[in-house]
Amino acid sequence: MADQAQRRAGVVAPRQAFGLDGVKPREHQCGGVAPAGVGAGGELDIEEIEAAIVNALMQRTVLPPYEGLRDLHKALLGHIQTLMPLAERQVDRLNRGTVAWYTKRSRLNTIPHEVTQGLGSGLQSADWHVRSLGYTCQFLLDNSGLAHGRDR
Secondary structure (H helix, E strand, C coil): CHHHHHHHHCCCCHHHHCCCCCCCCEECCCCCEECCCECCCCCECHHHHHHHHHHHHCCCCCCCCHHHHHHHHHHHHHHHHHHHHHHHHHHHCCCCCCHHHHHHHHHHHHHHHHHCCCCCCCHHHHHHHHHHHHHHHHHHHHCCCCCCCCCC
16 A cells, blocks of 8 residues: 555655666675675675676677677666765765756756666667666766776
């Protein structure tokens, strides 16, 4: 009953908001569940996130198989779910009303809408959407406070 009232009120669970209902979380080596990009020790695996971003933004002469794009799509959604709260905290520390705050806050506000979009039925639409999620993931990583002092 409460679920129906929440849906009518527009309150959606975080996994549903990011379109991750069908995405199974990865399991820790110790048996617990970890979001994508989180290692067995509970630490964020920045290298894994960066690898997914590079794969998504790679210039291709031939489109990859749809299954590969689907797997990359799921991985990027998991990384976005992991990075979103971190980036929001960093952006909320900026002075409200400044151009930097407004620009970043506006970008953050579009992400929930972007992640609910499917891959589409064709390879080109899937490739375009994965590339878009790669840019989103890069934005979140850059604004999460995790990438400071790292060579890229």
